[in-house]
Amino acid sequence: MKFAVIGGTGLIGSQVVRKLNAAGHEAVPHGHSTGIDVISGRGLDAAVEGVDVIVNLTNSPTFDEASPAFFRTSMDNLLAAGRKSGVGHFVILSIVGVDQVPELDYYRAKALQEDILAAGPIPYSIVRATQFMEFIDAVLFWTADGDTVRLPATPIQPIAAADVADAVADVAAGSPLRGIRNIAGPEIFSLDELGRITLAHRGDSRTVVTDPGAGMFAAVKGDVLTDKDARLAPTRYADWLS
Numbered sequence: 001m002k003f004a005v006i007g008g009t010g011l012i013g014s015q016v017v018r019k020l021n022a023a024g025h026e027a028v029p030h031g032h033s034t035g036i037d038v039i040s041g042r043g044l045d046a047a048v049e050g051v052d053v054i055v056n057l058t059n060s061p062t063f064d065e066a067s068p069a070f071f072r073t074s075m076d077n078l079l080a081a082g083r084k085s086g087v088g089h090f091v092i093l094s095i096v097g098v099d100q101v102p103e104l105d106y107y108r109a110k111a112l113q114e115d116i117l118a119a120g121p122i123p124y125s126i127v128r129a130t131q132f133m134e135f136i137d138a139v140l141f142w143t144a145d146g147d148t149v150r151l152p153a154t155p156i157q158p159i160a161a162a163d164v165a166d167a168v169a170d171v172a173a174g175s176p177l178r179g180i181r182n183i184a185g186p187e188i189f190s191l192d193e194l195g196r197i198t199l200a201h202r203g204d205s206r207t208v209v210t211d212p213g214a215g216m217f218a219a220v221k222g223d224v225l226t227d228k229d230a231r232l233a234p235t236r237y238a239d240w241l242s
């Protein structure tokens with residue numbers, strides 16, 4: 001099969017391309033560096049010409065109120081290009097619980113992306129993943145202040161990016177789900193606990209203070225970012241840290 005992986009040079013996209021090609025498919029990465037622009041539409045028709053599957057792994061450059069416009073425009077342009085070339089399957093990567101956190105602009109934007117795809121003209125699959133292990137450093141940075149890191153006790157179920165890429169490649173190579181597949185890491189932690197585990201492993205002497213109002217995850221209610229019934233990935237957090 002032939003795949004156009006839009007955003008194919010990023011953390012997940014580059015691994016998806018590698019995995020699909022290793023399985024005997026033809027997966028081509030596309031992004032700004034290859035001359036396409038999902039907002040203006042430049043290069044999209046050529047990128048998806050003759051492909052069986054579009055895998056869209058592009059992301060908004062910001063997480064604020066501008067993000068819905070990015071996903072609306074990029075999805076409209078990609079769906080139009082895919083329909084024109086007769087693409088039979090369109091895959092996106094989203095977030096477990098994305099429709100349960102309306103307080104966050106970025107989560108509303110990703111939910112909008114899902115809705116646009118589901119209402120579009122191409123058979124589709126949505127892979128929803130829990131929070132990436134690779135993003136924990138950024139989460140710690142957002143709320144760091146001197147020797148203190150403030151984190152809420154939000155339950156999360158971290159998953160390794162390599163496991164996410166495996167799931168996306170598997171779905172992309174299969175028949176359209178016409179729905180959602182949830183994937184998650186094998187363990188659930190509170191975010192403050194995960195922060196302490198991470199700092200201790202790295203010999204970082206900073207103190208994690210539990211603060212229910214700290215950072216973007218303070219807006220999350222309950223355990224909506226976890227899913228015990230999801231397809232569980234194999235990589236445990238301690239093994240990933242090591």
